[in-house]
Amino acid sequence: MRHLGQAGKIFTLSAVASVLVLSGCGSTPKPQSKPVAVNPTPIETTKVEENVTPEHKLLEAKKAWERxxxxxKRDALLLQAADLYIQNNQPVxxxxxxxxxxxxxxxxxxxxxxxxxVTRTYAGMxxxxxxxxxxxxxxxDSTGETGYEKAQLQAQLYSQQGNLAAAANSVLKTNxxxxxxxxxxxxxxxxIPKESLAQVGETYPALSPxxxxxxxxxxxxxxxxxxARNLQQFQQVFRGHVLATSLPENVLEATQLTEAGANDIAVLLPLSGRLARTGQVVKNGIMAAYYTDVEKRQDEKLLPRxxxxxxxxxxxxxxxxxxxxxxFVIGPLLKDTIxxxxxxxxxxxxxxxxxRPDDLPVHGELKSPLDASATQVLRSDNKAEATALKQPSMQSEFSELGLPTSLNYYGLAPEDEAKQLAEFIFNxxxxxxxxxxxxxxxxQRMDDTFKKHxxxxxxxxxxxxxxxTSVTFNDSNSLREGITQALDVAQSNERINQIEYMTNDEVYNMPRSRRDIDAIVAFASPQDTELLNPIIEASLNPYDGKQVPVYATSRSMDxxxxxxxxxxxxxxxxxDMPWLMPSHKWQPLQKEVEQAWDNQNTMQKRLFAFGFDAYKLLPQLGMLNxxxxxxxxGLTGTLSLNQKGEVIRxxxxxxxxxxxxQMLSE
Structure with missing residues (x-):
């Protein structure tokens, strides 16, 4: 337990001591660090009595004990005093x-x-x-008002643990x-990750709907x-469940979207000048995606211009x-142009x-003419119709487009890969x-991003x-030196040499590498990574019996x-992108691409996939937002949108x- 400040402690101890000299022993919950996954719902406290102070309850406890x-009875009054301190935001x-x-x-x-x-006082600390x-x-007890408060506290604590399924299950037991x-x-x-949903449903049947x-x-x-049509059927199946009458707000909003039937799309790319080749490869990807839609719809008149x-x-x-x-606009490609x-x-x-620009505001905070007013137009006042799951009447040309946001950002930023690698290794x-x-x-940008995350x-x-442990290098010599120093191999060699000098005998021993290192991350070109990996393997002591995995990003692969x-x-x-993996699911498309654009290099393949996914994303932005x-x-990865309108890859x-x-399933 935390201790009081000196003045407060003297007051409280004197008040409690005046009731009785407390004795006995006990222990408090052992402090332990845990990550906080989400901000928990505030716990509603039960008022003991109105216009009563904790000091009143302490005095009552004293009198009750004396009589x-x-x-x-005394302890119940003391607990009421503690309850009031909590309600008065005096947890200490x-x-x-x-x-x-x-x-x-x-x-x-x-x-x-x-x-x-105790739980209410310490939860969240x-x-x-x-x-x-x-x-x-x-x-x-899990019944009555006590049960409701217990469930609220459990929801808060489970969310602090990051156990979202248990937290959600507890919320259903609250009032x-x-x-x-x-x-x-x-x-x-x-x-909750999609792959975990089946297990969650088995563990917590109440979450199945x-x-x-x-x-x-x-x-x-x-x-x-x-x-919208399937939601009406869902409400019939789950009639009587809380979801039948109170569908999530964002699901209702999704039913108000109309099909994104754009008949004209402008694509802004650098098609001449220094970046003409880059722009052309992205254009090829967009055109390939366009023609896959031609095959699906079998009518070019249904496709946009x-x-x-x-x-x-x-x-x-x-x-x-x-x-x-x-x-509808795809592009531009350059930050300055955007x-x-x-x-x-x-x-x-x-x-x-x-x-994407370097500094992005959250949606709703944008200052350009695109945002607040545009979103206002889309959010038409059709609450009754939305509840009934009907399509709202068209309010304006913008609402007909069916997109709740007008600006999204999709890029192949190297910093994003560094961040994903940090999360993967940490997890x-x-x-x-x-x-x-x-x-x-x-x-260096990737290095900075990795370390910050x-x-x-x-x-x-x-x-x-x-x-x-950081290592930077600018050539093969500094690379080798940096790795051996980081692994403590150089120092190990020095110690062996010192022993040989002092004893005049040859020491039969292997240089030993550090044992606290558990992973190695490389941000380097493909050529440097080819040099780096053998140096690492040579520097690690094979007799330690410990393998230290080496991780890299797509920027190290050619x-x-x-x-x-x-x-x-x-x-x-x-x-790396699924499109570059050996066993991806777009093999027919790959054969067509190889026939149309022979001998694409690695970067061109990535830019092609980038353009392909951009076209495919455009009509889905409303729902994804x-x-x-x-x-x-997509070809470039699993794509979703965050609150800033960025495509997360x-x-x-x-x-x-x-x-x-070889692909890994983990």
């Missing part, structure tokens, strides 16, 4: 009273009340253990209003009208004039930019990596030290170098084994 020597004083009651022994009659108060507090709640209960449970259920609803929205993500606009040498006003009345063009676009133009349980980065702006991940576990590259990259883990848990399975993992790329 009756009834320990249960509450903790001291609870501590003194514990020291004298908590009777069975007061144990449930005591457990609730960084040095308290959610596990210990949850264990205290086991003895609390929160139905609409609030549904929104909270829905928030947590949609944050929410899981069914999530699957329904995922299956009908391409059509708001189909979603694509207009390619060259951004090279054009100012923002020229581009606005070229766009004209077009309401920053200058977006504020000049008229309301109602929906942009999927192929890059694997590694805590002391060596990070090796080449001295170029690209790899690593620090954030450690902070979530209340750890101040990040335990990263699929044009031949088999020698894979030999030198043996056992290296990396992330409304239901953020939805994703698109998750790439699969692979490993080099036997001179071949």
């Amino acid at each position: 009756t020597r009834d320990k249960n 004083l509450a903790q001291q009273v609870l501590y003194e009651v514990k020291e004298d022994g908590v009777s069975n009659a007061n144990n449930a009340y005591y457990s609730l108060l 960084p040095d308290a253990s959610p596990d210990a507090l949850l264990a205290m709640l086991d003895s609390v 929160m209003p139905d609409a609030q209960k549904v929104e909270q449970v829905w928030q947590w259920v949609t944050a 929410f899981i069914t609803l999530r699957k329904l929205t995922e299956e009908n993500a391409a059509s708001p009208a189909e979603l 694509l207009r390619f606009i060259d951004t090279h040498g054009a100012d923002s006003q020229q581009l606005v004039d070229e766009i004209g009345s077009t309401k 920053e200058h063009l977006v504020p000049n676009l008229p309301i109602g133009v929906n942009v999927l930019a192929l890059n 694997k349980g590694y805590r002391a990596p060596i990070v090796i980065a080449a001295q170029s702006s690209l790899y 690593w620090k954030t991940l450690n902070s979530a576990e209340n750890k101040q030290r990040t335990n990263i 699929y044009d170098s031949g088999k020698n590259q894979w030999r030198d990259l043996q056992n290296v883990h990396f992330i 409304t239901l953020n848990y939805l994703s698109h399975d 998750k790439q699969p993992q692979a490993i080099i084994r036997n001179e071949k790329v």
Whole structure:
């Protein structure tokens, strides 16, 4: 338990001591660091009495003890005093009273009340253990008002643990209003990884309707009208359930979207000048995606008209004039062009930019003409119709487009890969990596991003030290020297030499590498990574019996170098686009691409996939913005949108084994 400040402690102790000299022993929940996954719903406290102070209750406890020597009655009044301290936002004083009651022994009659108060006081504090507090709640009755408060506390503690399924299950046992209960449970259920949903449904059957609803929205993500029809059927099946009358707000909003039937799309790319080849490859990807739609619809008249606009040498006003009345735009590709063009676009133009500015506001905070007013137009006042799951009447040309946001950003930023790699390695349980980065702006940016995100991940576990060993290099000599020093091999060699000098005997020993290192991360070019991996393997002591995995990003992979590259990259883990993996699901498309554009290099393959996914994403932006848990399975990765309108790209993992790329399922 925390201790009081000196003045407060003297006051409380004197007040309690005037009741009796407390004796006995006890223990408090052992502090333990745990990550806080989400902000928990505030716990509603039960008022003891109006206009009564904690001091009144302390005095009553004193008088009751003097008159009756009834320990249960005295302790009940002391617990009420602690309750009032909690309600008055004086947790330290509450903790001291609870501590003194514990020291004298908590009777069975007061144990449930005591457990609730201790849990309420310590829940959310960084040095308290959610596990210990949850264990205290086991003895609390689960019926009536006590049961409701117990469930609220359990929801808060489970959310602190990151156990979202258990937290959601507990919320269903509270007495929160139905609409609030549904929104909270829905928030947590949609944050659970898709692959875990089946197990969650088995463990917590009460969550099954929410899981069914999530699957329904995922299956009908391409059509708001189909979603609306299936939701009506869902409400019939689950008649009497809280979801039948209080569907999540974002699901209702998704049913209000109309099909994104754009008949004209403007694509802004650099098609001349220095970046002409880059722009052309992205254009090829867009055209390939366009023609796959031709095959599906079997009628070109149903497809939009694509207009390619060259951004090279054009100012923002020229581009606005070229766009004209077009309401759907893919591009531009360059950050500067995006920053200058977006504020000049008229309301109602929906942009999927192929890059993103360095500083992005959250949706709703945008200052350009695109946002607040545009979103206002879309959010038409059709609450009754939305509840009945009917399509609203068209309010304006913008609402006909069916997109709740007008600006999204999609890019292949290297920083995103560094962040994903940090999360992946951290979630694997590694805590002391060596990070090796080449001295170029690209790899230094990735290095900085990795370290910043690593620090954030450690902070979530209340750890101040990040335990990263850094190595930077600019040539093969500095690379070798940096790795051997980081692994402590150089120092080990020096110690061996010193012993030989002192004894005049040859020491038969192997240089030993550090044993605290658990992973190695490389941000380097494909050529440097080929050099790096053999140096690492040579520096690690084979007699330690410990393998230290090496991780890299797609920026370290070049699929044009031949088999020698894979030999030198043996056992290296990396992330990259599904499109470049050997066993992806788009084999027919790959054959067509190879026939149309022979001998694409690695970067061209990535840019092609980028353009392909951009076209495929455009009609889905409305649904992806409304239901953020939805994703698109694309050539460049699994794509979803965050609150800033950024496309978040998750790439699969692979490993080099036997001179071949092998996909990993984890």
